[in-house]
Amino acid sequence: MRYLRLLCIAPLLARLTGCSQQPFREDVLPANLTRAAFPLPVPTLDLDFRIVVDLNPLIPVGEGPFGKRNWISFSGGVFTAKWGTGTVVPGGQDSQVVVAESLSTAVETNYLLKTDDKEPAYITVRTTGWRTGPKEVMERLFDPARANDVKPEEYSFRLNVKMETGDERYKEVVNTAMWVGSGARLGATVVYDAYRVA
Structure with a gap:
């Protein structure tokens, strides 16, 4: 209809x-x-911030109905954005589901940013996405002895990023915005760039 x-x-x-x-x-x-000839604007992407998250060791939860579940908590980190800088508050987490056949990994993270302002603002961050690539590359990423040798261009790590705050200084900047992210694993850290969708 x-x-x-x-x-x-x-x-x-x-x-x-x-x-x-x-x-x-x-x-x-x-x-x-095709007959609804109504032009719509094409979204654009603008690099808005980079986040580096420090990871605690992975905790394997076990096999679930959709794959192997992993739990990784965050010990800290930093961010630099066009609208500010700050740190990743320890205590965030990444809940992963690994598809057995391919080792493709669904990621879902929740954590908190603290700005460097004299009176800091707190911003919640939620990401969902996938890390995919050739199975041989995925195996290396899960092997601590070989993970550092995996180059970001060997696999795809893409995220949808949402943020929220009650702080008046940042509400207009983050609460109604959308971002897509491109990330990589680097030792005991995850690095990703977030592009604001306009």
């Missing part, structure tokens, strides 16, 4: 937007939406 509505209003949208003469992108859009 939603698609039918879009098709019905397409002529009106075309007149309002002046797009009636624009060619349809049938190679990109689903066939049932």
